[in-house]
Every structure is written in structure tokens, then in C-alpha cells.
Amino acid sequence: MSDSDSSRSDSTVVYFAGRFKSREEACVSIDDRGFLFGDGIYEVIRVVEGRLFRRNAHLARVDKGLQDLGIRLADRERIRIQDILDDLIRENRLESGQATLYLQITRGTSHPRKHFHPPPDTPPTILISATPFKPNYDLQKNGANAITVPDLRWARCDLKTVNLLPNTMAAQQAKERGAFGAIMVRNGVITEGSNNNVFVVMDGTLYTHPDSPHILSGITREVVFEIADEAGIPVEQEPVPEKVLPDVDEIIMTGTTTDIQPITRLNDRVIANGHPGTIVKVLQTGLKQKMGIR
Numbered sequence: 378m379s380d381s382d383s384s385r386s387d388s389t390v391v392y393f394a395g396r397f398k399s400r401e402e403a404c405v406s407i408d409d410r411g412f413l414f415g416d417g418i419y420e421v422i423r424v425v426e427g428r429l430f431r432r433n434a435h436l437a438r439v440d441k442g443l444q445d446l447g448i449r450l451a452d453r454e455r456i457r458i459q460d461i462l463d464d465l466i467r468e469n470r471l472e473s474g475q476a477t478l479y480l481q482i483t484r485g486t487s488h489p490r491k492h493f494h495p496p497p498d499t500p501p502t503i504l505i506s507a508t509p510f511k512p513n514y515d516l517q518k519n520g521a522n523a524i525t526v527p528d529l530r531w532a533r534c535d536l537k538t539v540n541l542l543p544n545t546m547a548a549q550q551a552k553e554r555g556a557f558g559a560i561m562v563r564n565g566v567i568t569e570g571s572n573n574n575v576f577v578v579m580d581g582t583l584y585t586h587p588d589s590p591h592i593l594s595g596i597t598r599e600v601v602f603e604i605a606d607e608a609g610i611p612v613e614q615e616p617v618p619e620k621v622l623p624d625v626d627e628i629i630m631t632g633t634t635t636d637i638q639p640i641t642r643l644n645d646r647v648i649a650n651g652h653p654g655t656i657v658k659v660l661q662t663g664l665k666q667k668m669g670i671r
């Protein structure tokens with residue numbers, strides 16, 4: 378870490394705007410387009426014993442997001458990001474146990490404030506941080522309550538942008554009602570959770586919203602497809618109407634920090650027998666195996 382700042386004042390080292398610094402020292406410019414417009418993308422990667430789970434899939438999603446938004450990252454920057462991810466795990470002593478890496482790339486700083494994009498050679502602002510992470514395995518074992526909320530988002534939910542206001546509002550509503558999470562509903566169909574994808578089980582088949590601009594196609598969702606395939610569990614990517622939810626056999630949320638979470642109560646009403654079902658357990662075991670967790 379040649380450009381590491383020697384005056385770090387706390388133990389958390391982040392990479393921000395071209396330098397390693399302490400979390401307190403990393404300050405965003407008032408002209409950053411991420412700050413002003415939410416003009417940027419982000420990624421969260423799970424780290425298990427120092428290894429990035431599904432590293433390539435996460436980095437591919439970053440590339441796709443940058444491409445779709447037209448944010449240009451020099452090749453050397455892109456390659457450097459891969460090293461920085463590993464550097465931060467080491468610097469923050471996260472080689473054992475679990476952690477998450479947060480990566481955010483905005484279109485950079487530009488003044489005066491204009492809605493249209495700054496010149497293409499404006500350097501993007503890159504933030505990368507690493508944080509210890511403890512999954513809630515008790516909740517994953519026992520099940521949790523979720524609520525349904527209207528999906529208030531835009532028509533490009535497939536982009537992992539930092540525009541998360543409707544997601545944060547949904548998560549806050551869930552919190553205020555003592556629920557684990559919120560399932561969003563658009564035109565009578567469930568799309569996904571505020572920070573996870575949603576599956577339901579009906580008659581032994583897993584159903585989830587098809588890939589579309591109305592959902593973020595999760596990396597964990599892909600892992601679920603793999604595990605289901607290996608276990609011989611049929612999967613249908615079909616819209617699930619909200620009205621069938623009370624009668625499904627299982628509801629499952631999946632995501633990088635959610636893992637595979639059974640939802641055993643919906644809007645405070647018990648789903649099936651109120652206990653995690655058989656399929657969610659297969660998926661949980663499969664995910665742990667693939668993550669290398671015993």
C-alpha cells in the first residue's frame with residue numbers, strides 16, 4: 378500500500394478518491410455527482426476467511442453498471458480495484474471470520490452543477506471499504522416476519538445504483554413494524570425485497586420474478602438457481618401475484634448480506650406451519666457449502 382496515509386486516526390482503513398485513508402479522513406466533495414444526483418453504482422461483496430465470494434460475478438455487475446450508465450473507468454483503475462479489495466481485507470485484519478466489502482463508483486466531481494454529464498475524462502470517484510460481518514444464523518434457522526409494501530422505484534431496478542430512497546423507505550417501514558424486511562409489490566406482483574430477492578415455494582417448485590428492469594438480478598439468486606439445479610428442485614422465473622402469498626408453502630429472501638432467509642410470517646400472519654420449510658433448508662446448506670462455511 379504505497380500511497381497509504383501515515384496519519385490514520387482509527388483502525389478502519391478505506392480507499393477513497395485515489396488514496397488509502399482512515400474512515401474519518403475520507404470526505405466527499407460537495408460537487409460529487411454521487412452526492413448531488415445519486416449518479417453512481419455500488420456493490421457489496423461477502424468475504425469468508427479472506428476470500429471474496431463470487432468475486433467475478435460482482436465485478437462483472439460493476440462493469441455492466443458502469444457501461445449502462447456511461448461512467449468510464451480506465452483499465453488500470455479497474456485492475457487496481459481488484460488489488461485494493463484484497464489490500465483492504467489485509468489492512469483491516471479481516472482475513473479470518475466474515476466481512477463485507479463495499480465498492481462505490483460515482484461519475485466524479487464537477488462544478489457548476491449541471492444535470493447533463495461532465496466531460497468524459499472526469500475521473501470517477503471510487504470508494505472501497507471493508508467491514509466485519511456477522512450473519513444472523515439464529516434468524517436464518519428460525520424464520521422471520523416480513524411486510525409487503527408498494528414498489529415505488531423507477532424502471533431500471535436492474536442497475537445497482539446508489540439511488541436507494543424507495544428501498545430505504547421500505548426497510549424503515551419494516552423496521553417500524555418489527556419485521557425483518559419488506560417485499561415490494563408492483564402492479565399486483567411481488568418484485569423483490571428492499572435489499573434482497575424473493576422466492577416462494579408452491580408444490581415443490583421455486584418461483585421468482587423473472588430477470589427484468591423491475592428487479593436487481595442478485596448474485597445470491599444465481600447461486601440459488603445453481604443449488605436448486607444440483608438438488609433437482611424445479612425453478613420457474615414467473616411473476617408471483619401478491620394475492621397468492623398467504624397460501625404459499627415457503628417464502629424465502631436471498632442476498633449477499635441476507636444469505637437465505639426463511640420468511641415464516643407475512644404481515645404478522647403465519648405462512649404454512651410457521652416454521653422454515655424443507656426447500657429453504659436445502660438452499661441454506663448449499664449456500665454454506667459454496668461459501669466454505671462449516
Ligand SMILES: Cc1ncc(COP(=O)(O)O)c(C=O)c1O
Pocket residue numbers: 421544569570571572573574592593594595596597598631632633634
Ligand atoms: C434491491 C436488491 N435486490 C436484490 C439484491 C440481492 O443481490 P445480491 O444477491 O447480489 O446481493 C440486493 C442486494 O443488495 C438488492 O439491493
